[in-house]
Amino acid sequence: MRLETDPYLARYAARVTGMSASEIRALFAVASRPEIVSFAGGMPDTSALDLEAVEQVVAAVIRDSGAVALQYGGGQGRPELREQLVQVMRLQGVPAHPDELVVTVGGQQALELIASCFVDPGDVVLAEGPTYVGAIGALTSLQADVRHVPMDEAGMRVDLLEEQLQALEAEGRRAKYLYLIPNHQNPAGVSLSLERRRRVAELAERHDLLVVEDDPYGLLGFDGEVLPSLRSMIPERVIYVGTMSKLFAPGVRTGWIAAPAPVRDKLILLREAADLCPSNLTQMIVERWLQTQPWVEQIKRFRQLYAEKAGVMLDTMAAELPAEVHWTRPQGAFYVWLTVPAGIDTSDLLAKAIAHRVAYVPGRGFFADSSGGDHARLCFSFPSTDRIREGVVRLGELLNAELELVRAVYGEHAPQLRTRRGGRATGIGG
Amino acid sequence: MRLETDPYLARYAARVTGMSASEIRALFAVASRPEIVSFAGGMPDTSALDLEAVEQVVAAVIRDSGAVALQYGGGQGRPELREQLVQVMRLQGVPAHPDELVVTVGGQQALELIASCFVDPGDVVLAEGPTYVGAIGALTSLQADVRHVPMDEAGMRVDLLEEQLQALEAEGRRAKYLYLIPNHQNPAGVSLSLERRRRVAELAERHDLLVVEDDPYGLLGFDGEVLPSLRSMIPERVIYVGTMSKLFAPGVRTGWIAAPAPVRDKLILLREAADLCPSNLTQMIVERWLQTQPWVEQIKRFRQLYAEKAGVMLDTMAAELPAEVHWTRPQGAFYVWLTVPAGIDTSDLLAKAIAHRVAYVPGRGFFADSSGGDHARLCFSFPSTDRIREGVVRLGELLNAELELVRAVYGEHAPQLRTRRGGRATGIGG
Numbered sequence: 076m077r078l079e080t081d082p083y084l085a086r087y088a089a090r091v092t093g094m095s096a097s098e099i100r101a102l103f104a105v106a107s108r109p110e111i112v113s114f115a116g117g118m119p120d121t122s123a124l125d126l127e128a129v130e131q132v133v134a135a136v137i138r139d140s141g142a143v144a145l146q147y148g149g150g151q152g153r154p155e156l157r158e159q160l161v162q163v164m165r166l167q168g169v170p171a172h173p174d175e176l177v178v179t180v181g182g183q184q185a186l187e188l189i190a191s192c193f194v195d196p197g198d199v200v201l202a203e204g205p206t207y208v209g210a211i212g213a214l215t216s217l218q219a220d221v222r223h224v225p226m227d228e229a230g231m232r233v234d235l236l237e238e239q240l241q242a243l244e245a246e247g248r249r250a251k252y253l254y255l256i257p258n259h260q261n262p263a264g265v266s267l268s269l270e271r272r273r274r275v276a277e278l279a280e281r282h283d284l285l286v287v288e289d290d291p292y293g294l295l296g297f298d299g300e301v302l303p304s305l306r307s308m309i310p311e312r313v314i315y316v317g318t319m320s321k322l323f324a325p326g327v328r329t330g331w332i333a334a335p336a337p338v339r340d341k342l343i344l345l346r347e348a349a350d351l352c353p354s355n356l357t358q359m360i361v362e363r364w365l366q367t368q369p370w371v372e373q374i375k376r377f378r379q380l381y382a383e384k385a386g387v388m389l390d391t392m393a394a395e396l397p398a399e400v401h402w403t404r405p406q407g408a409f410y411v412w413l414t415v416p417a418g419i420d421t422s423d424l425l426a427k428a429i430a431h432r433v434a435y436v437p438g439r440g441f442f443a444d445s446s447g448g449d450h451a452r453l454c455f456s457f458p459s460t461d462r463i464r465e466g467v468v469r470l471g472e473l474l475n476a477e478l479e480l481v482r483a484v485y486g487e488h489a490p491q492l493r494t495r496r497g498g499r500a501t502g503i504g505g
Numbered sequence: 506m507r508l509e510t511d512p513y514l515a516r517y518a519a520r521v522t523g524m525s526a527s528e529i530r531a532l533f534a535v536a537s538r539p540e541i542v543s544f545a546g547g548m549p550d551t552s553a554l555d556l557e558a559v560e561q562v563v564a565a566v567i568r569d570s571g572a573v574a575l576q577y578g579g580g581q582g583r584p585e586l587r588e589q590l591v592q593v594m595r596l597q598g599v600p601a602h603p604d605e606l607v608v609t610v611g612g613q614q615a616l617e618l619i620a621s622c623f624v625d626p627g628d629v630v631l632a633e634g635p636t637y638v639g640a641i642g643a644l645t646s647l648q649a650d651v652r653h654v655p656m657d658e659a660g661m662r663v664d665l666l667e668e669q670l671q672a673l674e675a676e677g678r679r680a681k682y683l684y685l686i687p688n689h690q691n692p693a694g695v696s697l698s699l700e701r702r703r704r705v706a707e708l709a710e711r712h713d714l715l716v717v718e719d720d721p722y723g724l725l726g727f728d729g730e731v732l733p734s735l736r737s738m739i740p741e742r743v744i745y746v747g748t749m750s751k752l753f754a755p756g757v758r759t760g761w762i763a764a765p766a767p768v769r770d771k772l773i774l775l776r777e778a779a780d781l782c783p784s785n786l787t788q789m790i791v792e793r794w795l796q797t798q799p800w801v802e803q804i805k806r807f808r809q810l811y812a813e814k815a816g817v818m819l820d821t822m823a824a825e826l827p828a829e830v831h832w833t834r835p836q837g838a839f840y841v842w843l844t845v846p847a848g849i850d851t852s853d854l855l856a857k858a859i860a861h862r863v864a865y866v867p868g869r870g871f872f873a874d875s876s877g878g879d880h881a882r883l884c885f886s887f888p889s890t891d892r893i894r895e896g897v898v899r900l901g902e903l904l905n906a907e908l909e910l911v912r913a914v915y916g917e918h919a920p921q922l923r924t925r926r927g928g929r930a931t932g933i934g935g
Contacts, residue, residue: 116577121571121572121576124571126567126568129571130568133567134560134563136563138560141554141556141560142554143756145753145757146549146754147546147548179780180610181781183778187779187780209778209781320577324575325785326574326576326577326784326785326786327786347613348613348617348639348646349613349614349779350609350613350614351613352758354756354757354758354787355755356754357784
């Protein structure tokens with residue numbers, strides 16, 4: 076059994092298109108069909124795992140420690156697993172001690188717990204614009220005032236971060252924290268440059284700023300390069316979030332937070348109120364995977380696979396998409412960030428795209444203020460290379476047709492074609 | 506490997522004793538030692554599972570559907586699992602349709618999501634007094650105003666529920682919902698009588714009251730008797746919470762909510778913000794367990810095992826505990842609720858108990874206002890019958906010594922011995 080459909084698709088559609096429940100149901104009925112090429116959900120290609128090895132691991136966990144694996148555990152997560160996760164961080168040069176870690180239900184719970192720990196309604200949280208849709212969900216459900224810092228090809232514009240910090244200080248306010256994904260950012264597909272990392276570290280010191288460093292993709296650079304983490308630069312100011320979802324499998328729902336002791340203790344209490352404890356069973360599966368299997372080799376295999384898929388994606392985009400469309404060129408992980416000309420709104424276009432058997436996430440999903448209508452996230456990690464080619468060809472047909480329509484309605488020089496991007500800081504930000 | 510220690514112990518101790526972090530650490534170092542008999546954590550006896558069957562189930566899930574099991578899933582939970590869970594509810598006579606269900610990370614996440622869905626700071630939520638410590642945690646972290654309704658041997662005092670509802674109406678206020686555990690209540694170890702269930706249903710209709718029916722133990726009556734659920738009486742007013750933690754294993758972290766469609770949709774959005782989706786892997790393990798294994802027989806085996814343990818517990822208590830101590834007599838599930846004479850505070854006594862190699866949860870943990878110092882919860886589901894006997898003997902020694910001390914300090918007729926229980930509605934409530 077191979078997963079052919081994308082469980083994210085309906086959810087994204089519901090959030091960013093303003094469709095009614097019945098429209099969404101109709102859309103979902105179509106989107107679930109396997110003939111749709113979905114670039115929507117950020118899903119790793121779990122078929123690249125050695126499933127025989129996984130089967131041996133899960134069977135051995137029950138055989139050797141069934142009664143414990145099936146029992147409740149502690150809220151912080153198993154010490155044995157935390158020791159292994161520290162090894163994963165070490166591979167990337169991120170320092171940590173097992174005591175500092177809290178095991179979570181994937182990276183999403185980590186972000187939700189951190190938000191719950193720090194954010195009261197109205198509090199300012201700074202984040203890249205665009206940023207991870209799940210982080211926005213966690214923050215806005217707590218009524219945070221999310222302020223985006225625009226990005227370019229070298230990641231977050233740190234000069235604009237500084238402006239925002241100064242503006243906040245002038246208002247007598249402070250940001251609760253800066254949330255960022257420095258490596259192969261979701262959704263922009265770019266990384267924060269080394270020089271800018273140093274500047275962020277300096278600004279954090281100068282403005283007494285807490286940083287939440289979300290790092291699901293650090294080990295998935297196509298050439299294996301890893302830039303220094305913020306945690307390695309300013310450990311006492313950084314809460315680090317990791318996940319095994321992209322290094323092993325999302326199905327084990329295993330992420331973690333590395334945080335200073337007082338924050339860690341508060342996070343453990345919050346997690347106990349949220350869901351008591353992580354699953355001993357899935358924790359012990361991850362533990363045993365890391366203890367007994369060639370997990371570093373597996374990460375390399377993922378890396379090569381995604382590099383190949385990215386190559387096919389970018390080559391086909393260059394051949395098929397209209398000249399007026401622009402996109403980022405990822406050096407790792409899963410995502411290409413698309414910018415379409417004014418006159419096209421990617422939220423409005425989604426239903427038409429699905430009818431044309433291709434899907435993506437509209438850009439509005441990645442901004443707290445629902446800007447980003449001229450962007451879309453394309454995720455290439457899950458479909459096969461053949462399906463990627465098919466999907467991009469369809470997207471090209473769709474965008475060419477749409478551009479013709481825009482020109483027919485507004486003409487080449489209609490005001491919104493010229494003014495829409497005016498005042499924008501970058502080619503990536505909303 | 507058999508779990509000998511109780512992961513709950515330190516957490517409970519921290520919450521209800523007011524000890525410092527270093528004191529807790531010292532206590533925990535002792536409490537983790539296997540010579541302690543712990544009646545603290547509400548842990549099922551997972552060693553009673555057929556572990557060979559579980560091993561086959563988990564291996565088959567990976568073998569037959571590994572790529573799906575290791576992938577992300579939808580926020581509502583797998584339709585196949587929801588169909589199976591409806592069968593579990595049916596065994597108990599609780600009506601539901603798979604579409605109404607949201608799969609959660611155990612019952613705890615269910616309670617947290619429901620609280621997040623309905624409660625704003627200051628909102629009134631009614632609950633039995635005492636009630637489940639995890640429900641209190643979820644509600645108080647949202648700053649709910651939790652008002653307890655006292656209990657007696659027939660469960661919640663519905664006459665006092667009515668008084669509270671009338672008093673709220675007189676204030677021009679309404680309870681967001683009534684939270685209750687009608688079957689083999691945690692921690693009181695009593696069930697709501699049939700007559701009182703009917704009265705609760707009437708009151709809910711009359712006062713337009715939403716009921717959250719938490720039912721982890723309904724199938725664990727020692728004689729197999731199942732009283733009608735509130736959901737079967739007033740389905741449109743009830744949000745029902747179930748869990749596989751006590752019917753299969755806590756380690757799979759699989760619970761669920763059955764709710765009307767508009768509430769269900771809001772719960773799915775909240776759960777996606779909290780942790781994206783439940784684990785496909787553990788969902789498929791539960792699915793396959795219910796599809797291919799004699800799960801009804803397994804529940805009967807649990808029932809017989811817990812009935813035997815309860816018998817040993819109650820017989821030994823009758824023989825060993827001082828006459829001044831009282832307790833409930835459970836007809837199902839895991840718990841005995843202890844009432845000690847005035848002059849003894851079970852929170853203060855816990856460190857001494859652990860030094861005497863026996864542990865329990867102090868009663869204050871089960872009241873939002875931290876009353877309940879004259880109570881303790883004893884959970885007999887996890888220790889072997891030999892260990893139960895040992896533990897109760899130690900508890901008897903401890904309580905006898907403590908009572909002697911109280912008499913020596915205050916005399917038989919000291920004021921606090923007479924007045925402490927004055928004005929209490931019942932022998933169970935705080």
